[in-house]
Amino acid sequence: MTEQSGPKDLVRYAVSAENAGFDFEVSSDHYSPWLVSQGHAPYAWSVLGAVAHATERVELATYVTAPTMRYHPAVVAQKAATMQLLADGRFILGLGSGESLNEHTVGQGWPGVEQRQEMLAEAVKIIRELHAGELVTYDGKYFRVDSSRIWDLPDGGVPIGLAVSGDRSIEHLAPLGDHMISTEPSGDLVKSWDQHHPEQSRKIGQIPICWDPDKDAAVARAHDQFRWFAGGWSVNADLPTTASFSGATQFVRPEDVASSIACGPDLDELAESVKPFIEAGYTDVALVQIGGDSQDQFLAEAAEPLLTKLRAL
Numbered sequence: 001m002t003e004q005s006g007p008k009d010l011v012r013y014a015v016s017a018e019n020a021g022f023d024f025e026v027s028s029d030h031y032s033p034w035l036v037s038q039g040h041a042p043y044a045w046s047v048l049g050a051v052a053h054a055t056e057r058v059e060l061a062t063y064v065t066a067p068t069m070r071y072h073p074a075v076v077a078q079k080a081a082t083m084q085l086l087a088d089g090r091f092i093l094g095l096g097s098g099e100s101l102n103e104h105t106v107g108q109g110w111p112g113v114e115q116r117q118e119m120l121a122e123a124v125k126i127i128r129e130l131h132a133g134e135l136v137t138y139d140g141k142y143f144r145v146d147s148s149r150i151w152d153l154p155d156g157g158v159p160i161g162l163a164v165s166g167d168r169s170i171e172h173l174a175p176l177g178d179h180m181i182s183t184e185p186s187g188d189l190v191k192s193w194d195q196h197h198p199e200q201s202r203k204i205g206q207i208p209i210c211w212d213p214d215k216d217a218a219v220a221r222a223h224d225q226f227r228w229f230a231g232g233w234s235v236n237a238d239l240p241t242t243a244s245f246s247g248a249t250q251f252v253r254p255e256d257v258a259s260s261i262a263c264g265p266d267l268d269e270l271a272e273s274v275k276p277f278i279e280a281g282y283t284d285v286a287l288v289q290i291g292g293d294s295q296d297q298f299l300a301e302a303a304e305p306l307l308t309k310l311r312a313l
Contacts, residue, residue: 001028001288001292002027002028002029002030002040002041002042002044002047003028003030003032003033003034003038003039003040003041004033004038004039004040004225004290004291004292004295005040005292005295006040006042006292007042007043007046007047007050009292009295010027010042010047010051011047011050011051011054013295013296013299014051014054014055014058015051015054015055016295016296016299016300017058017299017303018055018056018057018058020299020303020304020307021303021304021307022058022303022307023058023059023284024058024059024060024061024284024286025051025055025058025059025060025061025286026060026061026062026063026094026204026206026286027044027047027048027051027060027061027062027063028044028062028063028064029044029045029062029063029064029065029066029102030044030101030102031070031101031102031103031105032101032102032105032241032242033242034101034226034228034236034242034245035224035225035227035228035242035245035246036242036246037224037225038225038292039292040292044062044065045079045083048060048062048083048091049082049083049086052083052086052087052090052091053086057090058090059090059091059092060083060087060090060091060092061091061092061093061094061161061204062092062093062094062095063094063181063204063206063286064094064095064096064161064163064181065093065094065095065096066095066096066097066098066099066102066103066120067095067120067123067124067127068097068098068103068116068119068120068123068142069098069103069106069108069119070098070102070103070105070106072143073122073123073124073126073127073143073145074126074127074130074136074143074145074148076093076095076123076127077126077127077130077131077150078130078150080093080127080131080158081130081131081150081152081153081154081157081158082152083158084154084157084158085152085154089154091158092158092159092160092161092178092179092204093127093158093159093160093161094160094161094162094163094181094204095120095123095124095127095160095161095162095163095177096120096162096163096181097113097116097117097119097120097163097169097237098116098237099236099237099238099239100237100238100239100240101236101239101240101241101242101245104240110238110240113237117168117169117172117173118141118142118172119142119143120162120173121172121173121176122140122141122142122143123142123143124160124162124173124176124177125140125176126138126140126143126145127160128157128160128176130145130148130149130150131150131153131157131158132157133149133150133153134149135147135148135149136148136149159178159179160176160177160178160179161177161178161179161180161181161202161204162174162176162177162179162180162181163181163182164180164181164182164189164193165182165184165189165233165234166189167192170189170192170193170196171196174192174193174196174197175196175197177197177201178201178202179201179202179203179204180193180197180201180202180203180204181203181204181205182203182204182205183205183206183207183233184205185205185207185276185277185279185280185282186280187279187280187281189280190203190280190281190282191281202283202284203280203281203282203283203284204282204283204284204285204286205277205280205282205284205285205286206285206286206287206288207273207274207277207285207286207287207288208222208226208229208261208287208288208290209261209262209263209270209273209287209288209289209290210222210226210261210262210263210264210289210290210291210294211263211264211265211267211270211289211294211298211302211306212263212264212265212294213265213301214264214265215263215264215265215266218263218264218265218290219254219255219257219258219263219264220254221290221291221294222254222257222258222261222263222290222291223252223253223254223257223258225290225291226257226261226290227249227252227256227257228245228248228249229257229260229261230249230252230256230257230260231245231248231249235248261273261290265302267302267305267306267309268309270306270309271306271309271310271312271313274287274310274313275313278313285310287306
C-alpha cells in the first residue's frame with residue numbers, strides 16, 4: 001500500500017513477502033494518502049519497476065490505476081508494456097475509474113460516475129489497440145491519440161483487470177477486460193461478471209487486516225490509519241483531500257473500525273475475515289496489513305502461519 005510506506009521500504013516488503021510465500025502482490029497507485037497519519041504516496045510505477053527487478057516469482061498488479069485524468073491512456077499503455085517486460089510476464093494491469101483524491105491533482109475537475117466509467121471504457125480500448133503493436137490514431141469522445149506506437153512490447157500484450165462495483169459497471173466493462181477486481185465479497189458480483197464475461201477469468205479481491213501481538217494496539221492503529229475505509233467506495237471516490245477524509249470520519253470510533261476489520265494476534269480470526277471472498281468465488285485475495293511500521297514484524301512472525309491457515313480454507 002503506497003500510502004503507508006516510502007518507496008525503498010515498499011520494495012523491501014515486496015521481497016520479504018515473496019520469501020514468506022505469497023503468490024501475488026498488488027500496488028495502489030495514489031498521488032495522496034487517504035489520511036495524513038499514513039504519510040506517504042510515492043510514484044507507484046517506479047516502485048513496481050524496482051519490485052519487478054528485485055523479485056523472481058510473485059505476480060504483480062496495479063490495484064488500481066485510473067487511465068483517465070492523471071494519466072493519459074496512451075501513457076498507461078507504454079508503462080504497462082514496460083512493466084510486463086521487466087516482470088517477465090508476471091504483471092496484470094489493474095484499471096479503475098479512480099478517486100477524486102488522486103485525480104483532481106491535475107486541475108481538470110472530477111466528473112460524475114457515469115462519465116468516469118465511459119472514460120475508462122474508452123481508455124481500455126486505446127490501451128488494447130496500442131498493445132496490439134500497430135500505429136494508432138484515435139479520435140474519441142474523451143481522448144485523442146496521434147500516430148503513436150508502443151515500441152517495446154511484450155508478446156501477447158498485458159492482461160487487464162477491471163475494477164467493478166455493480167451490474168452497471170460490469171455490463172460496460174466486463175467485455176473489455178480479462179479479470180475482475182473488487183473490494184466487495186459479493187457472490188452476485190462474481191455471477192454477474194461471469195454472465196457478461198463467459199471466458200475463464202480471475203476475480204481479484206482485497207481486504208484490510210491489522211495484525212499485532214497486542215489487540216488494543218492493532219485496533220488503535222487501524223483506527224488511526226484506516227478509518228477512511230468506513231465511508232465505502234461511493235463516498236471515498238468523491239472526497240478530494242486528506243482533510244476531507246479526516247472530517248468525514250471524525251466520528252468513527254475505534255470499535256467501529258474493529259467491527260469491520262479483523263485486528264489483533266488471532267490468526268484464525270484474520271483468516272476467517274477473508275472467508276467471504278472465498279465463498280463468493282474470488283480466485284485471489286490481497287491482504288493489506290495496516291500500518292507501515294508494522295510490516296517487518298508481520299512478515300517475520302505472522303505471514304507464513306497466516307498463509308497456511310488461508311490456504312486451508
